[in-house]
Amino acid sequence: AKEPVRVLVTGAAGQIGYALVPMIARGIMLGADQPVILHMLDIPPAAEALNGVKMELVDAAFPLLKGVVATTDVVEACTGVNVAVMVGGFPRKEGMERKDVMSKNVSIYKSQASALEKHAAANCKVLVVANPANTNALILKEFAPSIPEKNITCLTRLDHNRALGQISERLNVQVSDVKNVIIWGNHSSTQYPDVNHATVRTPAGEKPVRELVADDKWLNSEFITTVQQRGAAIIKARKFSSALSAASSACDHIRDWVLGTPEGTWVSMGVYSDGSYNVPSGLIYSFPVTCKNGEWSIVQGLSIDELSRKKLDLTAQELSEEKDLAYSCLS
Numbered sequence: 001a002k003e004p005v006r007v008l009v010t011g012a013a014g015q016i017g018y019a020l021v022p023m024i025a026r027g028i029m030l031g032a033d034q035p036v037i038l039h040m041l042d043i044p045p046a047a048e049a050l051n052g053v054k055m056e057l058v059d060a061a062f063p064l065l066k067g068v069v070a071t072t073d074v075v076e077a078c079t080g081v082n083v084a085v086m087v088g089g090f091p092r093k094e095g096m097e098r099k100d101v102m103s104k105n106v107s108i109y110k111s112q113a114s115a116l117e118k119h120a121a122a123n124c125k126v127l128v129v130a131n132p133a134n135t136n137a138l139i140l141k142e143f144a145p146s147i148p149e150k151n152i153t154c155l156t157r158l159d160h161n162r163a164l165g166q167i168s169e170r171l172n173v174q175v176s177d178v179k180n181v182i183i184w185g186n187h188s189s190t191q192y193p194d195v196n197h198a199t200v201r202t203p204a205g206e207k208p209v210r211e212l213v214a215d216d217k218w219l220n221s222e223f224i225t226t227v228q229q230r231g232a233a234i235i236k237a238r239k240f241s242s243a244l245s246a247a248s249s250a251c252d253h254i255r256d257w258v259l260g261t262p263e264g265t266w267v268s269m270g271v272y273s274d275g276s277y278n279v280p281s282g283l284i285y286s287f288p289v290t291c292k293n294g295e296w297s298i299v300q301g302l303s304i305d306e307l308s309r310k311k312l313d314l315t316a317q318e319l320s321e322e323k324d325l326a327y328s329c330l331s
């Protein structure tokens with residue numbers, strides 16, 4: 001039998017946490033033959049609710065779940081973890097300035113970075129979900145210098161999956177037959193959902209999405225804004241932000257990272273830029289990646305047309321500004 005893997009979920013008493021922990025305990029994140037020990041962290045005001053989630057995990061009698069640590073102590077939460085899914089953060093409240101929200105999250109991610117660096121298992125893989133996801137991940141990287149930068153990522157897989165969903169609805173094809181969309185840049189409304197290399201499996205072989213949709217106007221405007229604004233549309237409909245889709249996409253992100261992407265398929269991940277596609281290095285930016293043996297690599301050599309170039313640069317610009325804002329909160 002396999003040794004259990006320890007998975008940390010911060011903000012585990014929140015809405016995404018509540019959707020995510022049962023998925024992990026069912027083997028959706030790491031595989032149906034992989035036992036897990038869940039580490040759940042939240043803050044003291046949520047301690048009672050967190051304990052309620054732990055009670056439900058016991059009640060659900062998940063065969064793969066070999067233990068549960070539910071705590072408000074960051075060190076206890078981080079100790080020995082192999083995978084860390086960072087969902088906890090400070091939400092933007094009405095009337096708050098961007099800088100105030102950033103400042104709260106910078107201090108959370110700075111201290112959690114140190115705890116992970118000191119106490120997590122060697123080679124721990126980190127996924128930041130909490131917003132501003134890219135910049136929280138960057139702060140985590142800066143304050144955990146001994147964790148390899150390749151191990152620190154942020155979630156744009158939800159945006160990627162939303163793009164697949166929109167194409168599948170538009171063409172009335174199965175979502176599993178659509179692949180290789182790309183989310184470039186920030187997990188924000190400046191992200192660029194790119195279909196220029198996306199394909200659909202059809203009875204007549206693989207076809208480019210651009211050929212099948214044949215409505216460039218829709219692809220170049222409405223499709224892009226629908227994906228960019230989908231988070232806001234969910235809040236409007238549900239009065240709460242996306243939770244089941246965020247949790248499911250977080251599982252997709254870690255599963256593909258650990259177990260590998262299928263041959264010929266790439267996915268989108270926010271990773272530390274190495275300057276590929278002339279994206280400034282030193283930002284956590286969403287790129288198309290393939291994964292093998294537990295490591296991601298950026299897909300190279302894709303053609304970038306003029307419209308795309310502008311959009312890649314615009315979202316990089318926003319990330320540089322967020323980075324400056326985050327640094328101004330540190331001093």
Ligand code: NAI
Binds near residue numbers: 041108131155
């Ligand atoms: P929520 O407010 O329901 O839950 C957040 C939880 O984090 C709360 O239980 C809170 O007590 C906890 N928390 C706050 N500070 C903490 C700290 N220092 N340490 C540990 N836990 C802490 O929010 P929800 O809906 O679960 O969303 C969580 C985050 O995920 C938000 O920042 C949201 O914007 C983000 N998000 C990101 C998405 C993405 O695709 N990257 C998609 C959807 C949401």
